[in-house]
Amino acid sequence: MVVAAGGSASRKKGHKRERGTTLFVFLCVLPALVFLAIFLYYPIVETFRISQVKTTGLSEEVFVGLDNYRKLFADEEFLAGLRHVFSWAFWSIVIQLPLSFFIAFGLTYYSNRMSNTLRAIFYLANILPSAITAMLGKMVFAPNYGILVTIGKVLGWKWLASADFLGNPKFAFWSVFVIATWAYAGFYIIYFMARMEQIPRDLREAAELDGASALRYAWSIVLPDLSYAIRICAVLCTVGSLKLFDLPYLMTTGGPGYATVTLGITLYRHGFINWNYGKAAAIGVVIFVLSLVFTIIQFTIGKGKDA
Amino acid sequence: MGEVNTMAVKPDRPRSIQGTRRRHRPAEIIVTVVLSILALFVIFPFVIPFLFAAKTQLEFAYHPWAWPKSFQVKNFIDAWKAVRIDKGLINTLIVCIGSIVCTIPPAALSGYVFARYRSRFTEILFYLILIGYFIPVQMVLVPLYKMEVATHINDTLYGLFLPMAAFGIPFWTLIYRSFFKSLPNELAEAARIDGAGHWSVLFRIMFPLAQPATVLAVLLVFIGAWNDYLLSLVLLTDQNNFTMQLRVASFLNAYGTDRMPRYAAAAIISAAPTVILYIIGHRGIIKGTLAGAIKE
C-alpha cells in the first residue's frame, strides 16, 4: 500500500548508488528516529511494563501481572469511560456529521457573498483553546444564571428554569456533547465544503437541466461523491472520542458520578490524582488496542477508495 | 491508505459547484438566512461574557442578564492580574516555536528520504516512524512523566515541546513524503548530473521547492502547540512555566465562578489572542487545516 509505485527515479535499475548514500539516508532519518525512540518507543514499552506493576510513585513497584487489568474491568469509572467512547462516537457520527453536511451543502450550493464569512465563523469555535470553550460552555449551561435557565425563567417554563444541565447525570453528557458539537462541527463543515467544491460543475448543470431540486442533487450526486470524505470523518469522530479529554474534564471533571467520564479522564485521574500508575498504564494499553482497531478500520476504508 | 489524512499540496482546482452569475433565488435567501442564524448561535457565546464583565459583583449576582448600569473596567484589571495571560503567552510562544523547530526539520529530512531513496531498509524505517502516528498521547502519559521526572526535564518548557515534537514528527513525515513524491524529478536529476551531492540537492533544490508544505507545517504545528492542554497539564507544575491554556484553566479552577464578572473578563482576555490571530489569518488557517486532512 504505502510502497505503491511513486515516481522515484532514484531506484531505476542500473542507477549507480553513490558512495555515502547510505550515510546520507541514515543521517536524514536519524533525528526523527532519535526523537521517537526517546519520547515514543521507550514510553510505549514502559507502558506495557508499568501496566503490570502496582506503584504509587512513592512506593516500590510490585509486579502484579494482569491484576491491574482485572481490576480495571471491575472498575465502574473505567467501564463508564469505555462505554462513552462508543456512545460519543456514535452520536458524533449521527448528529455532528449530518449537521455539518447540510451546513456545508447550503454554503456551497447557495454560494454568495456571505459564504466565506459564514464559513470563517463556523470554523472559529474550532480553533478556540478548549479552556475557553469550556468557560463559555459553563455560561450557557450553568444553573441560576446560565443562558438556558434564564430563558426558562423569562418564558416562565419551570422545567427549563430549574433544569440542571451539568449536574443531572441524564443531561450532563448531552450538555458537553452540545458544546463539543459547537466546537468541532466547524472542522467537518470546512472539510465537506472543500470536497464539495471539487465536484465538477457540469454535474450540477446537468442535474439542474433535468429539473432536480437542491435536495435531490445533494442526495444523489453530492452525498455519493462525498462518501469517502464522510467515512474519513466518521473515523475521525471515533478516534476523537477515544482521545476525548479537554472539554469534559474542564466542564464537569467527568461528573456527576461518572456521567461524562472518558478514557482520557480515567487515565488522568488514576495516574495523576490517585497516583495509581499501574492502573493508568493499563488504561493506556486499552487505549492503544482500541486505537489499533480503529486504525485498521481506517486503512480498510482507505483501501475502499482505491478499489 | 498510508496517507489517508495527508495530501500533497497542489494548486486549487477551479471551484465547480459554485454558481456565481445566477440571480438570488428565494431558496437561496432562505438557506442563507438560516445559516446566518446558525452562525449567530456560534458567535453568541462570545458576546455573553461582555454583558457579565461590565457589571459589579452584586449587580451580576442579582440581575445577571440586565443591561449593565456602568462599565466596570476594574473587572478587566483584576482579571488581567489574576490570569497574567502575558506571562502565559510568552511561554506558549516559546513552546510553539520550540515545537516548530523540533518537528519540521526531522520530519522534512526523513520525509524526503522516504520519498526519494526507497529501499527495503528505508521502508522498514518508514513503518517504524508510521507507528508513532497511531499512538495516542494518552497511552504514554505515565511513562513519559516518570521519565521526565527521572531526568529532571519535567516542569521545563523544553520538556514539554520535545515530546510534543516527537508526537508531530510521524504525521509531518507522511506529509513531506507525499509532497516530495509529487515533485517532478528533473531538476534534481539535472543537478545531480552537474555533480551536486545529496546534501546540496536537498538544501538547494528540494527544500526551497517544499516551501508550501513547510508553510503549512509551521502553521499547523503552531496551532497544535497553542491549543495543547493535556500534555502541559501533566508536565508543567510551576505557575511560572504555565502556558496560556494552563493559566486560563487554572484560573477557571482556582477563581471559578464566585466572581463571575471577573471570570467573564478573564474569558474575554483569554480568548482575545486566539480570536485576533484567527481574524488576521483565517484564510490561511482554514486552507492549512484542509491541506492536512484531504487526500487528493
Added chain:
Amino acid sequence: MKKCNVFVLLFLMFGLIAAPSLFAANVTLTIWGRDIPDDSADHLYVRDLIAGFQAKNPDIKINYVALGDPGLMDKTKITMASGSGLPDIFQTWGGSVMGGYADAGHLLDLTAELKSVPGSLAAQQAMTWKGKIYGVAPFFAVAGIFVNEGIFKANNLKVPTTIEEFDKVCDTLLAKGIQPFACGEKDKWPALALYMYLVNRYGGDASAQAAARKIPYNSEPFVKAAQLYQSWIKKGYFGATPLGEAYGDAQQLMATGKAAMHVTGSWMCAQYSNPDFTDQTLGFYAFPAFKSGGVGTVYDIMGMTDIGFAATKAAAGKKDAVVKFMKYAMSVEACQSDPGRICSVPGVKAKSTLTAQASAVFASAKTVTFWWDQDLPPSVTSPLNDTIQSFFLPETDVKKALTAFETLCVENIGPVKK
C-alpha cells in the same frame, strides 16, 4: 582637607550603597508555596510575608515559587519520593502527609527552635509528628455553618443547636422559597465538610479509627451519616441543582440571600464579610450535635491548617535563616495583613465579625479532627470525594457506595485489623 572630606563622603556613600549588596544573598532560601504573591485578597499574607521578610533580612535571599493548587502537593510528593531537588521550605497542611515525609527522613527537626513560638495548640499539633515539630502554621481553618442572620430573623428562626432541629428550620425555609443549604457539589469536595460533622456526631472519632484501619468505612456511623445526608438531599435542602453548581455558585446563593446556610471552611470569612461581594449579614456558628443518641459534641471541630510551612533536610546548613523565616511567618506584623483567616498567633486582631466568630469556635474546640481529604493517602482521597458526591444522586445506595470505597481502602491502605 576638603578634598579628603569629599573622598570620605564618597567612600561612605559607596559603602552604604554597596554594603547591602556585598553582604546580600549569603543565604538563599527556596520556598515552595501555593499562591502567587499578588494583590488578590487571599494572597495578601503570602505577598506581605515574602516582601516583609525580604525587607527585614536583606542578607537572606528568598526564592519563592508559586506552584498552584494541585501543583504544590504533586510536586512536593514527587521530589520527596525521589529525595533530590528538595526546596528549603515548603507550604504544607501538616498532618499525616507531612508525617510521611518526616518518616522518610526528609524533614528538618525544629523542635528546639520552634517549641516556644507563641501560637495556638492545634496549629502546633498540625505541624508536629511523633513528638517533633517540623514547622509553623500561622493560619488555621475550621468548618462550621455560615448563617444568613437576616433570613433567620425575618422568619423567626433560630440557628439550630441540635441536629434534630435542622429539619424544622429547613422545611420552614423551603416553604418560603429559600434554599436551606448552599453546597456547590459540582466541584466534588464541598460536601465533605458536612459529612465529616455528621459522621463525628454519630460516631465520635470514627474517621480517625477508620483511617487507622480499626473500623471499616462502611461501619455504622458512616452509613447512618450518609443516610441522613441523602435524606436531606432528597428533601431538597440543597436546592434543585446542587450537582450543577460549582463552589463559586454556592457562594453566590449565600451572597444574594437565596440560600440560608453554608457548611464550609472558615476561609470564606473574608469573602462573606466583603461588602462588594455580599449585601447580606452572615454569621458563623459551630456545627451542633445530636440531642440524643450521638457521640460527638459541639466541641469536636473539623479543622485544618490553612497556611503552614515546614522545612526539609536540604536546609540543614541554613537552619538559622529557616528559623528566622518561620518566626517571621508567626509574627503579628506578617499575619495582620490577612483579611479573613483564623490566625494562630496571639495578638492578631480579627478583621471582621465573621473571623472573630470563627476564631471563637476554634478556641472552643476540645478536639480537632483534620480534614479527611488532607489526611488520607492520595490514592483514596479523590475516590472519597466521588463517593460523597454520589450521595447526591437519588438512586445511589449509600451503603453500597461506602462498601465500594472500603474495598478500595483495603486495597490501598490495608484491611481492618481486629
